[in-house]
Structure formats: structure tokens, C-alpha cells
Amino acid sequence: MRELEELILKKGKVLEGNILKVDSFLNQQVDCAMMKLIGNEFANYFKDKNITKVLTVESSGIAPAMFTAMDLDCDLVFARKKKSLTIEDNIYKSTVYSYTKQEMKEIMVSKDFIKENDNILLIDDFLANGQAAKAMIALCKQAGANVCGIGIVIEKSFQKGRKLLDEMDMDVYSLARIKSLSTEGIEFED
Amino acid sequence: MRELEELILKKGKVLEGNILKVDSFLNQQVDCAMMKLIGNEFANYFKDKNITKVLTVESSGIAPAMFTAMDLDCDLVFARKKKSLTIEDNIYKSTVYSYTKQEMKEIMVSKDFIKENDNILLIDDFLANGQAAKAMIALCKQAGANVCGIGIVIEKSFQKGRKLLDEMDMDVYSLARIKSLSTEGIEFED
16 A cells, blocks of 8 residues: 555664664554554455454554454454453463564453354454464354454565465565665565 | 443443443453444544544553444554563553553653644543543653543543543543442433
């Protein structure tokens, strides 16, 4: 998506360790108009898949997933990263390793919100090593739900996540695919 | 807001300890159409305040705050609850005690996203003891920004948060104000 690539080039910052910081429009400050555009794009791409739920992980996935769900006329569900007292034991859970935060986390979702007959679209802000996507797929599998596709805002194509999801035969649609990333510059896939 | 009160009565569950569980449309599964309505309502109420940023805390505040910011044509900023490696030391921080999760947490926001001249609208999903709102106000004070109002989706009026914010002379607009809450039923303020 050209508008997104331009925004990444304009506002993204590259930190040590292949980290792309997009806090100024996606991960902390959120550009609403861009999120709406992103939601439109995902919804349009997956519109024939009869999606019944959009699933993401808190927090940065919520804004783009919200507009996607809105356009697909279905509910958004966000998996939580830690157990709170308002969630009962009635949950599916899975483990994800975050390279950015350098820690293991459990993600979980209530059994009430993903059902056997659901057609799920997964949305996430980043695809790097594919750990979050893999954990969301595991949650859906536990529920017996059907994962119909994965929408990614920014894919770091040089890391192993894309290959992992391709090998799982997933329909992955990434809006910006980064071929290489360094403090010298950012290069996108064609 | 009548539509919201009806949804709370229909889908909310009351747990031990005055906890209202609204995971089915707000805190984990998200009803997009209701979030849009909520955003419209907040934006309309605060439209003359020249809001330059909408501030919330991850994660449940993001969906309603997103639509509010969209309508007010400004960016959304969400404070984070824990430090991640992609956020540098360039932050404002404040402490919040969560009664639901029974723990102290730091919330933080990058100094890049709240500035001295900003007119901030705070949005949160719940107002109970007012701890999250108080911490967000503290962040804004550190930045020298102006807190122009607070939009709350569900207020538990029988807890001390509303009084606390009134005493701070805040313009608080709550869409559903709960007078009493028990497993017997939910009663709203007139």
C-alpha cells in the first residue's frame, strides 16, 4: 500500500537490532485516517471469505483490526496477554515469545468469543518471526475455528515469519513488505 | 446513552466484588457499531474544546478512543502499561493501582506525543476509583498539556472516582452511569 510505505519512510525510525519504530502513527500515537485506510484494504481483500470474527492481540493490533471488523460487519476480538480477574478459567491459551520485549507471554481468549463455526481473520501490526500469528492460529485451532487469512500491517520479509506462515498454507496479506532495514534506509519488496 | 445502557443490561455480567464484566462487547470482544456510536457521542460533546489529542490507556480504551479521535480529526495516543524496548527513556510516567487486577502498574507515554500546547481529551472504558484517569491527568501535567475533558464509557457512580474527578474540576462525560450493581441487577442514574 503506497500511502503506508510513504508514511513508514516519513515517520518510521530504525533502531538497533532490526527494530522499526512506528510509535508515531501505529504503536502509541495512532493516525486514525491511516488506520481506516488499512481497515478498508484488509476488508476488501478478504471480503469473499465470509469472515465472522476478526482476531488480534492487544494492543497495537486493535486500531487496524477495529476498522477491518467494522468494514466486514463483524465483531473484533482481541486476545489478552495476561490473565486478569475479570476473565474466568473458560479460556483458550497459547504461548508467544516476543523478541522486542525479550520475554515469553501467554495470550488468551475467552471460549465464549471463538466458536467452532467461526471464520477468523487474524490481524496484526507486525510480522517478524511469526510468533504472535502462530499463537493466534493455535487459539483458533483449540476452538476448532477456521483461520481464513492473516492481515499484516508491516511485514519484515527478511525475518522468518512469512515463510513460516506460507508453509502453514496461510493466506497472508501484508500491506507493507520490508525487504531490508538498517539505519541507512528502508527498502520495500516490489 | 440509552443504546449503551440497553447493551449493558443485555450482555453485562455482574461478578463478585462489584465487577461488571462487559467482555462480550467492550473488553475483549468489541461491538464495532457501538464503539462508533460511542465515539460520535464523545466527539459531539467535546467538539467545541479544540481537542488536539485523544489520550487513553491500553487496551480496552483504544476502540472507543479511536472513533472519538477519528470524529475530532486528531490523533489518538495510548499510554502503555509497561516499558518495552521500542520505547526509549524519553517518557512521562505515572503510577496506577488496578483494583481489578490487584496490582500497581506504571503507565507511560512518549514525550514526543504530548506537548505543552496540546488540548487533551481523556477516554477510558471504566471509571471506578478514578486511578487510571488520575494517572493520565498526571502524565498530561508533566507535559504541561491542558486536560479539556474526560469521556467515560461506563461509570460506577457508587465508587469514589467520579467525586475525585469532580473535585479536580474536570469536565467528565460518562455515557452510562451505574448507581448500583449486584447479582440481583444493575440500576442506572437518571
